[in-house]
Amino acid sequence: MILKHAKIQQKKFVVLESKIEINNTEEKKTTNILPFDLNFEILIPSGDSRTIRVILEITVNSERSYDEFVIYTRTGAEYHFTEELSKESKEYHALLSGSALPCLINQTRLYLKTMTSYFPIGEYILPMIDMRDLLKQKSREQIIEQESQTEYRKRKNSNTWHWRQNCSKYPKTNYTTISSKPSSGKLCKECEAKSDK
Numbered sequence: 001m002i003l004k005h006a007k008i009q010q011k012k013f014v015v016l017e018s019k020i021e022i023n024n025t026e027e028k029k030t031t032n033i034l035p036f037d038l039n040f041e042i043l044i045p046s047g048d049s050r051t052i053r054v055i056l057e058i059t060v061n062s063e064r065s066y067d068e069f070v071i072y073t074r075t076g077a078e079y080h081f082t083e084e085l086s087k088e089s090k091e092y093h094a095l096l097s098g099s100a101l102p103c104l105i106n107q108t109r110l111y112l113k114t115m116t117s118y119f120p121i122g123e124y125i126l127p128m129i130d131m132r133d134l135l136k137q138k139s140r141e142q143i144i145e146q147e148s149q150t151e152y153r154k155r156k157n158s159n160t161w162h163w164r165q166n167c168s169k170y171p172k173t174n175y176t177t178i179s180s181k182p183s184s185g186k187l188c189k190e191c192e193a194k195s196d197k
């Protein structure tokens, strides 16, 4: 078989934060399936469109309902696209959701299995996740929104917010700034027109 390299390659896997302990109460409540939750973020370092970072947060038994593992981990991975792909293309998103994210989840599963194997109650294996459902819950729009945090600016003496740097009224001096969509004030019509392109 001649193997073809994927258009996305992993450069790094890191454990950013990790807390693993065993909950211990008088009751000794146990279960076969510990409740767990997962969240992820996709970040693009500015000035390098071919690199992406995925940050994954996993919590297990966070309410301490069971006398078993209580886990919090934050892991991250860096990937490199071997060719320039449009961020709007299906292929780009397929590589993100079908390769980058599952790869990081698997590595985190292995990390947790290894770490917990030293505990007296035995190893913890993170359940397999329904990826299609996970991605449905976190829509494509949401993923993209996190990639490009938009900066909103308004002049100190005005209540109109601008977020397109190519807007003729985009404030360059004497402005206040926020990083999420403003809930008060007006949105600039010119910026709005530029967003539609």
Ligand SMILES: [Zn+2]
Pocket: 161, 162, 163, 164, 167, 168, 169, 170, 188, 189, 190, 191, 192
């Ligand atoms: Zn504007």
